[in-house]
Amino acid sequence: YAVFTPYHRAWQRTPRRTVLGAPRALDTPDGIGGESLQPTGPLSPALPPGGETAARRRWRRWDVDAYADVHDDLAADGTSRLSPYLHFGCLSATELTAGALQRGGPGAEAFVRQLAWRDFHHQVLAARPDAAHRDYRARDDHWHRDEREAEAWRQGRTGYPIVDAGMRQLAEEGWMHNRARLLTAGFLTKSLYLDWRIGAAHFLSLLVDGDVADNQLNWQWVAGTGTDTRPNRVLNPLRQADRYDPDGAYVRRWVPELAHLPGPAVHRPWLHDADYPAPLITPDALTERFRRGRGLD
Template sequence: MEFIWLRQDLRVHDHKPLQKALASGRPVMAGFIFERRFDELTEAGFPRLDEKRYRFLIESLLEMHQQLGQLGVPFVIAHGDTAQEMRNWIQHYHISKIHAYTYPGTEEAEDEAQIKAAAAEFDAETEFYQGDTLFSAAHLPFSPSRMPKSFSGFRKKFEKSGIQPEAEAAFPQEQKPLYLEDHANTGELLMKEFRQLGAKTLVNGGEQEGLRRLHNYLFETQNILRYKEARQGMLDFESSSKLSPWLANGSLSPRRVYYELKRFETEYHANESTDLLYTELLWRDFYHFVLWSQKEKMFSRLGIRQLPIQWNQDAELFEAWSEGRTGYPLIDASMRQLKACGYMSNRARQNTASFLTKNLGVDWRWGAAWFEAHLLDHDPASNYGNWQYVVGIGTDARQLKGFNVIQQGKRYDPAGEFIKFWIPELKYVPKQYLYAPFKMNQAQKNEAALELGHDYPYPVVSLDQSLEEHKLLFQQARDKRTKMLNSTKKRSVSEASS
């Protein structure tokens, strides 16, 4: 029996493990494991996976069950420890070979090592493929050990090389339907899980939904052509492609997006917006390869730059941020949108990340974990990579720069539509005060039917003062790192000369 171990690759198009297994001529089945770590709480005390993300996953698995069924491939699921569940399957189904994609995350790497060990116990083979990125590691225009430190350097390497993404894997051939005695329960189990979930999401999960969205955005509405101008929008669904949720759990292949984009450019039009969507795919690749090269540093408190910043773990400040009660409307509207929809714009993500760390001084890993729990499009490499970028401890880091969330709101939501939608208690506030309602005098507050501290909170911090305090902490951390590096160099020189 050939076995497909599914994780963040919930599709049948451009799926090399599935294609290779079915081409072997031996019977093929597939399986997915709900790893028990996703039932755990984070360090900050909230679940790692909220209900909306879980619903999107279940929808994706339901469709995967259907799509695999059309190929004659039975699909099984399990909850628990990855290695133990795989051992059970190997024994029960007499599995001789496991096919799977490999992923850059540290937890994913541990899972893969355990699967290899479990397979070896029963003399089963394992074969891992790379397929979560547009470009494969084998075709990089540089050695993985010499990964460019910035995105601009990364992109220039590709532009200079002329390397193109490899073609999609051929669509898998059908096999004669394979009947497993307990396989029929999979669909029933998934539907039972689905019926217990009440939270609806911004979009529905599943490969066909992702492919429909791709076709709609490119060919039906051609909204891709205004992506450059629209992408900073914070309320309009069509302000961006919204393909990221399906890319994140592998319901949509990045190569399918790329080749459909190229087809659109050939048949219709190429402009700065179409190039920008390609750039977003490159950004995704960049962070995936950064994770491959940096591993644990991507998730460490010090970050890739190993800066010993003294973060606080103030639960009250974190709760105000996560629940949208900071007293700064841009932050509060963005966080309320995230909790309600499982999505927020890139502009909102950068502002909320900057505010949590550079104004509240809260441990950036708490914020990244909150995004991981709630974002439908959570991708470990992109999420943690972007957090480190904003915080100033990763690649292309912003370092001492912080966002002024009042000015950002005025610039990107000048009419206040985003704020009034998500914070209806501010709907009567004059536009000039909408992003700083605390600046109104009492008469203006009365006119707006707003009582600060009751209807809407006072600011939890002063923007300017808190940013200056963070700059001091940042500089102290940088000085400390410099001293440590100099001390290490002196010690090395001394040891070499002795």
């Protein structure tokens, strides 16, 4: 399958094995395990606690019923935050799927659908291992090169507070809300038109759930080189901010130098009295770029 929707239909019809207990021992492939799993770069200061016990506590306490309504609300922070535990195998997706389906309801259904995305990306990468570093669908992009812009994006100093908030959450927690991942990745690839590999490498160096399949294929989905059936989709950072952080609370949490700006004013510091970096690309230039379509002139 190269498209998620038919994959998901088949995934839902597929019989599941029963949930098994933890294995007594694991055989890992040569060269994997122990020190090779230790991070090499600097660690984010606010990483979640590791291990199965912490994972199960989180799963017990998290409100899956609210998920369908709150999963895109940046300030509500209402997603499961189970991704690091899934990535390291502290919890199995089979067990979570079984638990959620037993509970039922729109929240559980929406949550299980996200677990199907995880399987989808893993299976796409298994079929196309080159997608870890090459375009899944080449679109003849001639990415712009600008190390100053790339570095401002990494540092959370693009001048767009909603983008900067996401990048700072990543640096602090080693994790970022999915909506923020979408809009920060969209900003790098579609607003700045910088190569998705630059962003994917930065994410992988910091994400505690950093996973080659989920990271690279989500990046490619956003960049328009992946499995998305609408590769020209653009995410306007200001519209995303108004929609998913309508009161500006997420930005004020992560960008303290703008905390004095009330409500949604925080999304447009250039209109207010604020000491903040000027936008790397002005909102007018951004609108014009989106109107013209892909690429830079």
